[in-house]
Amino acid sequence: MEKILKDVVLDNSDEIVRMWIEQVKKNQGGAFYQSLSDEALENTNREFANAIFEGIQKGKIAKTPLDEFAEKLINLGWPLTYLTDGMQVFRRSVVKFIIHKWEDLDFSEADNYFELGDDYFPWVLEKVDEWVDPLVNExxxxxxxxxxxxxxxxxxxxQELSAPLIPVMDNITIMPLIGTIDTERAKMVMESLLDGVIKHNAEVVLIDITGVPVVDTMVAHHIIQAAEAVRLIGSRCILVGIRPEIAQTIVNLGIDLGKFPTKSSLRKGFQTALELTNREIVEDTNREEEIENLIESLDRSEEE
Amino acid sequence: MRIPILKLHNYLLISIQTELDDKTAIQFQEDLLEKIHSSGATGVVIDLTSVDIVDSFIAKVLGDVVTMSDLMGAKVVLTGIQPAVAVTLIDLGIHLQDVPTALDLEQGLIKLRQELEE
Amino acid sequence: MSDQSCVYIKKEWDIVAARQMGRDIATQVGFKTVDQARIATAISELARNIYLYAGAGKICFEAIETVQKKGITIKATDEGPGISDLAQVMEDGYSTSGGLGAGLPGVKRLMDEFDIISKSGEGTTIESTKWLR
Structure with a gap:
């Protein structure tokens, strides 16, 4: 930026900021701005103007005040248009102001000199653009x-959340599904399910859909396909976590899940998985007996 | 190109190690049925661990082999189908519904014994 | 049509050659194992159709790259008898050769885009694309 223009802008920053704020306000009628209090908008506008002028004063440095201001707005969720609008209005205000003040400018020490009647307008525009454009781009x-x-x-x-596989026991693996399933995710689920079965040598996989909010035909279709692929590679699938409303939609939509076992809860499914792999849960009764013996011996000692 | 068929007690073991073209597949079908006939085997394990493409033709040949062997009194278990192969088969709409499968050769033999005991 | 390579399908072994080449190109484009298998299987189906119904033809591959995405296009051309009823061949389970009838509808499901042009007595062209995810 030509020094002479820069000086005139900086010397009259109050005047330009006033023009700028007036103009910017006219553009701020959208839904987003209506949700803000007038005060908040006013303050942010002032901060914006200050950031611009500070940026100009300091010139090119790594972290300009404008950067910091932009970062703050991003974190607060302000729209990008606020920034671009603001910069456009700033450009117009500066050009307008310089042209307004043209007669008073002192060119005696400047590189460029304009005779009376010269067309200075393109020159001013170019110089201001050279100066504002990098700021906008930044x-x-x-x-x-x-x-x-x-x-x-x-x-x-x-993606990390998408399809975790938990090998809970030799030959038994659980895949909890959480959240909405779309085609893209279903494909990923199927692939990581199959790879996991091979990796953990899982004879039985429990797919837990407790965390899937909606099971429509598409989701059911993907789950059925995954279960069939699991069967092809030589393992078995049990679908668990079927909530009442999901059972209702499945039947109402006429989806046939008859080909593979389903259970209402992970616990019941896990029991079935144990049965399928020829195992069972055995309650350890010894401890109870021990406690009873202890209580009995206490009773006896009291009697004595 | 012929696929070797190994005999172990009452079982036949086949590990397909080559890219399957149509002729090899058909040849294999004939060889296996012949071997079941001559050996009187009651169980067959076909291991597909090293097969990375199964198209609809090969799938049909494999499915047919299982049904044909069944007719001759030999149970067939397919083992080691790769995830990528399983996914493409599902996409193709081929579910091999009546074909028993197992993760690997060992599991396949266990499965065969179970099926034959029943 | 810069990166195009073709395999001529005349004998049965050419089917294997075609899917091997397709798999190589798919690997270069960056497809993972499962999609490689999908592409190779689709090629196998298309090549077999040429071999069985037209006798001869060719399969061409092209690695494509647009601003948003990369992918592979398979183009199968033959000058065979053509397909008289397109709707019928796209039905699951329809087969004239005693196969599973999973061929063309299967290819459509394995790939992302699928286009078929066929004139009775003039031949068939099938163009199918898979995009990199």
């Missing part, structure tokens, strides 16, 4: 970069 890339970051982190987290 803001937008900061904003979208931070969003992309959040989205990719969430996608990773979701």
């Amino acid at each position: 803001l937008v890339s900061e904003y979208s970069g931070s969003w992309e970051n959040i989205v990719s982190l969430q996608r990773m987290a979701l």
Whole structure:
């Protein structure tokens, strides 16, 4: 930015900020702004203006006040349009102001000199653009970069959540499904289910759908396909965690789950799994007897 | 290309180690039925651990082999079907409903014994 | 049509050659094991159809890349008798050869996109694409 223009802008920052705020307010009529109090909007607008001017004063440094301001807005969930609108209005205000003040500018020490009647308008526009454009670019890339970051982190987290496999016992593995299942996720579930069966050498897999909110034909179809694939690779599936409302929808939709066993709870399913692998739970009765003997001996000692 | 068929007591063991083309598959079908006939085997384990593609033709040949062997009094168990193969079969709409399966050769032999005892 | 490679289907072993080439290309594009198997199986079905019904033809592969996604396109062409009733061959369980009748509808399910053009007496062209997830 030409020094002469920069000086005139900085010297008259109060005037420009006033123009800017007036103009910006006219654009802020959308639903998002109506949910904010006038005071909050006013304060943020002032902060925005200050950040812009501080940025100009300090020039190019690694972390400009504008960056910090943008980061804050992103975290608060403000729309990107607030920032881009604001910068556009700022550009217009500055151009308007400079042209308004043109007559008073002192070009005696400047590189450029304009005669009376010269067309200075394109020159001013170019200089202001040179100055505002990098700021806008920086803001937008900061904003979208931070969003992309959040989205990719969430996608990773979701993938990790997607299909955990828990080998609870030799030959018995549990896959708890939580959340909505779409085609993409169903495919992932099926693949990690099959790989897990091989990896853990699971004879029986329990698929727990307690955490699946809705079981429609599509979800049921995917679960049936997964169960059939599991059978093909030589293992068996038990579907557990069927809540009453899910049993109702399954029957009402005419979905046939008859081909593989289903159980209402993980506990019952686990018992079936034990039976299928020729095992059972044996209660350890010795301890109870021990306690009874102890109590008896206490009784006797009291009598004596 | 012929697939070797091994005999162990009353069982026949086959491990398919090659890319299956149509001729090999048909040849295998004939060889196996012949072997069941000559050996009087009561159980067959076909291990598919090293097979990475089963298309509808091969699936049909395998399904047919199971039914044919059954007719001749020999139970067949397929073992070691790879996850990728299972997924493609399901996509193709081939469920091999009546074919017993097991995770590996060992489990396959256990399953055979169970099926034959029943 | 830069990255195109073709396999001519004339004898039975060409089916195996086609699916091996397809699998190689799918691996290069970056498909994982399960999708590699899907693609190779689809190729096997298409190649077998050519061999059984048209006698000869070719299968071409193309690795494609657009702004949003990468994938592989399989194009099966023959100059055989053509298919008279397209709706019928796309039905599950329909077969004239004593197969499982899972061929073409199966390919459609294995892949993401599926296009078939066939004229009686002029031949058949099937183009099918799988996108990288």
